[in-house]
Amino acid sequence: MLRYVAYRLLAAIPVLIGVSFVVFFMLRLVPGDPIRLMFVNQPQPSAERVEEMRHQLGLDLPVWRQYLRYMGNLLQGDLGYSYRSRLPVGPEIIKRLPNTIKLASAGLAIAVVIGLFAGIISAAFRGRWLDRGLMLFTVLGISVPGFWLGMMIMLIFGVQLRWFPVSGADTWQQLVMPAFTLGIGAAAVLARLTRANLLEAMSQEYIRTARAKGLSNSSVIWRHGLRNALIPIVTIIGLMIGGLLSGAFIIESLFAYPGVGELAVKSIQARDFPMVQGVVLFVATCYVLVNIVTDVIYGFLDPRIKYS
Amino acid sequence: MTTFDATNALAGKRIDRRTLGKWGAAAGLGIGMAPTWIASAQDGIGGDISIPRSGDVDTFDPHHTVAGLSFQAFRHIYEPLVSYNMDLEYEGILAESWEISEDGLTYTFKLRQGVKFQDGTDFNAAAVKFTFDRVIDPVTAAPSAGWVSALKETNVIDDYTVEMVLSENFAPFLSNIAVEYFGIVSPTAVETYGEDFGRNPVGTGAWQLKEWAAGERVTLEGYADYQNFHSYADNKGKPLADSLNFLNMPESETAMAAFETGQVNIMGLDPNDVRQFEDQTEHTVYKQTDVGSIAFVEFATEPIPEGESGVVFKAPFDDINLRQAVAYGINADEIIATVLEGLAQRNYGPMPMGLFAYDPAIEEYGYHFDAEKAKSLLAESGWEDSDGDGVVEKDGEKLEVVLWTWTDSTLERVIQVIQYQLGQVGIGVKLEQQEAGALFANLPDPTPYNLVFMIWGWSEPDILYMMTDTNWGVGNYRDADYRGIVTEARQTTDFDERKALYFQAQQKMLADAAMVPLWTSESVSVVRKNVHGYKQGPGGSDVFTEIWVED
Numbered sequence: 001m002l003r004y005v006a007y008r009l010l011a012a013i014p015v016l017i018g019v020s021f022v023v024f025f026m027l028r029l030v031p032g033d034p035i036r037l038m039f040v041n042q043p044q045p046s047a048e049r050v051e052e053m054r055h056q057l058g059l060d061l062p063v064w065r066q067y068l069r070y071m072g073n074l075l076q077g078d079l080g081y082s083y084r085s086r087l088p089v090g091p092e093i094i095k096r097l098p099n100t101i102k103l104a105s106a107g108l109a110i111a112v113v114i115g116l117f118a119g120i121i122s123a124a125f126r127g128r129w130l131d132r133g134l135m136l137f138t139v140l141g142i143s144v145p146g147f148w149l150g151m152m153i154m155l156i157f158g159v160q161l162r163w164f165p166v167s168g169a170d171t172w173q174q175l176v177m178p179a180f181t182l183g184i185g186a187a188a189v190l191a192r193l194t195r196a197n198l199l200e201a202m203s204q205e206y207i208r209t210a211r212a213k214g215l216s217n218s219s220v221i222w223r224h225g226l227r228n229a230l231i232p233i234v235t236i237i238g239l240m241i242g243g244l245l246s247g248a249f250i251i252e253s254l255f256a257y258p259g260v261g262e263l264a265v266k267s268i269q270a271r272d273f274p275m276v277q278g279v280v281l282f283v284a285t286c287y288v289l290v291n292i293v294t295d296v297i298y299g300f301l302d303p304r305i306k307y308s
Numbered sequence: 309m310t311t312f313d314a315t316n317a318l319a320g321k322r323i324d325r326r327t328l329g330k331w332g333a334a335a336g337l338g339i340g341m342a343p344t345w346i347a348s349a350q351d352g353i354g355g356d357i358s359i360p361r362s363g364d365v366d367t368f369d370p371h372h373t374v375a376g377l378s379f380q381a382f383r384h385i386y387e388p389l390v391s392y393n394m395d396l397e398y399e400g401i402l403a404e405s406w407e408i409s410e411d412g413l414t415y416t417f418k419l420r421q422g423v424k425f426q427d428g429t430d431f432n433a434a435a436v437k438f439t440f441d442r443v444i445d446p447v448t449a450a451p452s453a454g455w456v457s458a459l460k461e462t463n464v465i466d467d468y469t470v471e472m473v474l475s476e477n478f479a480p481f482l483s484n485i486a487v488e489y490f491g492i493v494s495p496t497a498v499e500t501y502g503e504d505f506g507r508n509p510v511g512t513g514a515w516q517l518k519e520w521a522a523g524e525r526v527t528l529e530g531y532a533d534y535q536n537f538h539s540y541a542d543n544k545g546k547p548l549a550d551s552l553n554f555l556n557m558p559e560s561e562t563a564m565a566a567f568e569t570g571q572v573n574i575m576g577l578d579p580n581d582v583r584q585f586e587d588q589t590e591h592t593v594y595k596q597t598d599v600g601s602i603a604f605v606e607f608a609t610e611p612i613p614e615g616e617s618g619v620v621f622k623a624p625f626d627d628i629n630l631r632q633a634v635a636y637g638i639n640a641d642e643i644i645a646t647v648l649e650g651l652a653q654r655n656y657g658p659m660p661m662g663l664f665a666y667d668p669a670i671e672e673y674g675y676h677f678d679a680e681k682a683k684s685l686l687a688e689s690g691w692e693d694s695d696g697d698g699v700v701e702k703d704g705e706k707l708e709v710v711l712w713t714w715t716d717s718t719l720e721r722v723i724q725v726i727q728y729q730l731g732q733v734g735i736g737v738k739l740e741q742q743e744a745g746a747l748f749a750n751l752p753d754p755t756p757y758n759l760v761f762m763i764w765g766w767s768e769p770d771i772l773y774m775m776t777d778t779n780w781g782v783g784n785y786r787d788a789d790y791r792g793i794v795t796e797a798r799q800t801t802d803f804d805e806r807k808a809l810y811f812q813a814q815q816k817m818l819a820d821a822a823m824v825p826l827w828t829s830e831s832v833s834v835v836r837k838n839v840h841g842y843k844q845g846p847g848g849s850d851v852f853t854e855i856w857v858e859d
Binding site: 031032033035036037038039040042043044045049052053056057082085086087088092095099151155158159162165167168169170254256257258262263265266269270271 | 360369374375446451454457504525558562565614743745746748764
């Protein structure tokens, strides 16, 4: 097992180098000059002044040399300095990353709890009005755009009822609305998936055996049906985390929640290359790690899967 | 020798430094203030000022950024040597008085005594030298350094006298250093924090940084030993409110919801949101002119080789009749009244209306909306609508042009109206909006477009030089006469002479129809009723030191 994890971690390194390469060169293909953009709506500096500043930021070097320099620094743990603030990129991201992870985790928790619960109830009451009602809600949950949903949640629970503050990230109350906005779409997907998988598992022969043994209905569902239905769901949850991290970008902006998404958007607009590269690398690293964890959990759930 | 004396501006009569010292101390104690200040201070009135903004601060280091969002926050932490009074004349802030040598190359500042930085460091000539040396040091790579490029060196004469030597005559120097990008920083703090100074700013200003929750909120608290040298300030000491908060709210919907719930209490509004706040009773609406702003339409131009003069407008606007047709064809008053909800003032010239070199007589020289005149100018040049489709032609070619601007919902509606108005006189306009980053990268190549809608802001008349010194549009307007006038103006220290030169420059630009000036915009703030003492300083800037907020 340990060897497997170590192997996966090693295999992640070329992936991350690939990510850094793609991001670095793609950013430089986008039109836009970080120096001119510093002066938007202000008198633009003269051409010679721009050249001087390009030199100061190392932007006058050929792109491949900039990349080598960047990678050299990266190996020493140095993500570089923001063009806009001249502050080191690493600490700036580390300050915000926990917020994004907190939001994505809370969204995931809501998705899992609501999704699994609704899916199990639906499966248990298959074909009855409760099942139909829940499935109608999941269709809504999947099709409503996150931004609109967030706005509605904000207007109802923030402005009208005043239950939760509309912005910020200091207290748990401030996490509720964005987490729900983020989690509801994923919950709807999980509910449908759980229902389908559970129904399929329940039609298997070992379930009939379990019932024949005289086990109670709940015990059949929970111990035999669900455990087997969960295996594909765990895979989906692992993949969903990527979606939640990036979906969080939009929700963060709406609820003025200080995560890396907001930082990424601003940095892209400003062509603050070092900052964008840093954010993408951090998010990619999170994603890779989550996938390793998912695969490990997979092994625990299904004794047939062994890693060596 | 030109002499400005700050104390004159402050007290309205001459007072010596000793009196000033006493006066300063008295201000610190609250003596001599309007009774309300004493009462409020004693009642423990405070509260939190909270303002939503579209983004976060990049850094609090004034020498590492020229981003507006950073500036709006750190301008409360640092103070410049000089600033403006309500009549937009210079007044001394950290400098008590100053002298400019006859040749205009040496500026000698007498500094205030008894001022301390927020970390307890003494404010003195060494701190001023430290600050300006840091600005012009290439290692700092200060984006603002270009605005004081004439500064050669700063010398300490004695503890409270400092001399700045310029390499060439540069009239905008004083007003450029009046901006907080050149606010004086605590040398101790810069040395202590090193590259982290941007997170640990220390100045002499009314507010000091308490907490910066990145991406979320900036909290400033009043500086206990603050001495307010602004002539318009009634509260000469520490700010009344407990804290000044800038909340990061990228979506305007969020800001409106937060204002509604009272989470924020002072908020700037877009023109299209103003109506919603018109007849409510829970807040007050304040208007302010963005003194340094100018909105205009410019024409695509070919670059002029460095050092050469002249201007090459891209066809078909190489014909002055066509440029004038655009100027006559746009009804700016209509755009102001409809799209901008009245939040702008028609400006007939290129100089922003709030600057001293704005010439009210420019209205005589400017282009007033006249669709018939526009049509006849087109006809004069042989452009007529022969096939009756509404767009004029010449030699079988239709007059269809492309107008660019950046992505913004208000601007989208502005350019749609311009499209309609020019369409009425026979000019077909295609609109393209681009994200700001892409736009500024694409502008230097004039091939794909003909017109650009642009807004610029700057607080110094030198804007007339700077806007003709870029590499697109009116930036390539290097007419020898015009260039000569604005260059002379930036080297003339005599106030009236300088003003006269800018009047000339404005007329010249209009005579050439080198760009089409439209308006100087105004902005609107809404303030909740529980916020007391809100007022605006010079140029409509917010004064936060006299505000207190009821719970």
